[in-house]
Amino acid sequence: MRAPTAAGARHTLARHWVFAVLLSAGVVLRVVTSLAYRPALVYIDSIGYLENEAHLKPELVRPLGYPVFLRILPLGAGLWTVPLAQHLLGVAMAVAIYALLLRFDVTRWLAALATAPVLLDAMQLNLEQQILTETLFEALLLAGVVLLLWRPRPTLLTAGLAGLALAGATLTRSVSLLVVVPAVLTVLFLRAGLTARGVLTRVLVLVAAFALPLVLYAAWFQSLYGAFALNGYSGHFLYARVAPFADCRSLSVPSYELVLCPKQPIGQRPSIEAFSWSRKESPIFRLRVPPSVADGKVSQVARSQVAGNWAKRVILHQPFTYLHEVEKSFVRGFAPTRTTHTGEVPVGRWQFQDHYPVYGRSVELMARRHEHPQVEGSLASFLRSYQRFGYTPGPLLAVALVLGLLGAIGVGPARRSGLRSACFLFSASALVVLVTAAAVNQFSWRYQLPGLILLPPAAALGLVALTGGRSSTA
Numbered sequence: 500m501r502a503p504t505a506a507g508a509r510h511t512l513a514r515h516w517v518f519a520v521l522l523s524a525g526v527v528l529r530v531v532t533s534l535a536y537r538p539a540l541v542y543i544d545s546i547g548y549l550e551n552e553a554h555l556k557p558e559l560v561r562p563l564g565y566p567v568f569l570r571i572l573p574l575g576a577g578l579w580t581v582p583l584a585q586h587l588l589g590v591a592m593a594v595a596i597y598a599l600l601l602r603f604d605v606t607r608w609l610a611a612l613a614t615a616p617v618l619l620d621a622m623q624l625n626l627e628q629q630i631l632t633e634t635l636f637e638a639l640l641l642a643g644v645v646l647l648l649w650r651p652r653p654t655l656l657t658a659g660l661a662g663l664a665l666a667g668a669t670l671t672r673s674v675s676l677l678v679v680v681p682a683v684l685t686v687l688f689l690r691a692g693l694t695a696r697g698v699l700t701r702v703l704v705l706v707a708a709f710a711l712p713l714v715l716y717a718a719w720f721q722s723l724y725g726a727f728a729l730n731g732y733s734g735h736f737l738y739a740r741v742a743p744f745a746d747c748r749s750l751s752v753p754s755y756e757l758v759l760c761p762k763q764p765i766g767q768r769p770s771i772e773a774f775s776w777s778r779k780e781s782p783i784f785r786l787r788v789p790p791s792v793a794d795g796k797v798s799q800v801a802r803s804q805v806a807g808n809w810a811k812r813v814i815l816h817q818p819f820t821y822l823h824e825v826e827k828s829f830v831r832g833f834a835p836t837r838t839t840h841t842g843e844v845p846v847g848r849w850q851f852q853d854h855y856p857v858y859g860r861s862v863e864l865m866a867r868r869h870e871h872p873q874v875e876g877s878l879a880s881f882l883r884s885y886q887r888f889g890y891t892p893g894p895l896l897a898v899a900l901v902l903g904l905l906g907a908i909g910v911g912p913a914r915r916s917g918l919r920s921a922c923f924l925f926s927a928s929a930l931v932v933l934v935t936a937a938a939v940n941q942f943s944w945r946y947q948l949p950g951l952i953l954l955p956p957a958a959a960l961g962l963v964a965l966t967g968g969r970s971s972t973a
Contacts, residue, residue, distance in 0.1 A: 517608045529589065529627065536874055538870050560730060577870060596614050596956050597610050609959050616952075619889055621886035637951075644682075646658075662704065667712075735802070742782075742810075826937075905965060916964035918968070
């Protein structure tokens with residue numbers, strides 16, 4: 500019995516050797532990362548997630564998805580369990596991408612290359628080691644896409660599970676709220692062999708599975724804070740996004756909103772991050788909301804709502820300026836190298852350091868848990884050297900996006916390809932997440948990570964479709 504099994508394993512390895520090599524390298528890099536920075540990397544945001552894990556209730560700043568994930572893990576054994584789980588998710592995402600592409604008859608070497616970014620990118624490795632939402636967000640987003648595409652036509656079960664996965668992604672990071680739109684369109688595209696009633700049923704199941712958890716969560720949030728929303732900072736963040744370029748000279752606003760207009764000339768104003776968090780530099784913390792406007796809401800929620808209204812007036816007043824700023828942030832994610840521009844969140848926060856990085860109360864929190872941060876110098880030095888070349892160049896991701904879109908719209912031979920729906924879902928989902936992040940948040944390389952799991956598969960599928968592979972009139 501053992502000889503055939505061993506022979507079969509060797510045959511499988513020989514057929515998939517490119518992916519096996521990349522997967523092995525990805526696993527080794529994750530082991531090195533885990534040993535280099537123990538028990539985990541703890542960032543400013545990590546503190547809130549870990550504290551909320553204890554009582555699990557909606558928080559003002561961020562949705563509850565990631566604390567729920569932390570609750571599932573055996574944190575009593577140590578914080579190391581978080582990066583371990585996230586490294587496993589990173590490997591699982593690579594396997595899922597490879598398996599899905601093979602089902603679409605993508606050549607094995609091309610399917611393997613599509614997994615290289617998630618397996619080998621140094622920033623991906625770093626953020627898997629951090630107690631942050633990125634890895635879970637990527638995994639849930641990819642799960643929704645894979646579930647919809649796994650069969651030639653999604654079943655009621657896979658449509659429902661995809662909706663739940665996308666809802667989970669939105670409750671982890673709300674920038675994926677609109678991903679349900681390309682998901683619904685994909686179900687409509689994959690209608691071959693289904694009656695109109697069958698297509699409609701699948702769409703309804705997908706939308707219901709997506710919307711119901713969000714509605715229930717928003718109702719829970721309202722019971723605590725007085726507003727039907729997923730968080731109490733969306734308007735606050737939008738205010739910070741537009742404040743640096745807002746021209747208030749001809750902007751008509753209620754008297755209580757006048758304080759939100761920055762006093763400094765455009766070009767000399769604080770950064771988006773300062774407008775978000777600095778009580779000294781940001782006018783939002785001096786805003787006083789009239790009781791008639793607050794309408795029973797918690798003060799931060801009311802303030803965020805007013806600031807959001809102000810920001811929307813600025814956007815309507817300066818639509819082309821706003822669009823230009825969004826376009827700059829979106830294009831910035833495709834830069835050849837990852838550097839820090841003036842006013843941006845330092846890219847070093849998501850890169851390996853030769854010391855244990857300390858942010859806010861991170862060490863204090865670890866001390867309360869009787870855990871002490873450690874850095875293995877030689878391994879950290881190796882990772883710092885590796886990250887100089889171990890990253891996915893932005894122009895390559897830009898080409899991947901173009902290939903996916905060309906395959907989706909059916910350029911040339913792709914017009915008859917059965918891969919167009921898959922090209923569309925991968926590339927459109929990436930566009931939705933990356934453009935939304937650029938529209939409502941400050942630029943951060945951390946927010947570009949979804950491109951690593953969505954754009955390379957889009958490129959592989961697009962390339963096959965554009966070269967006449969998997970032809971179909973369905």
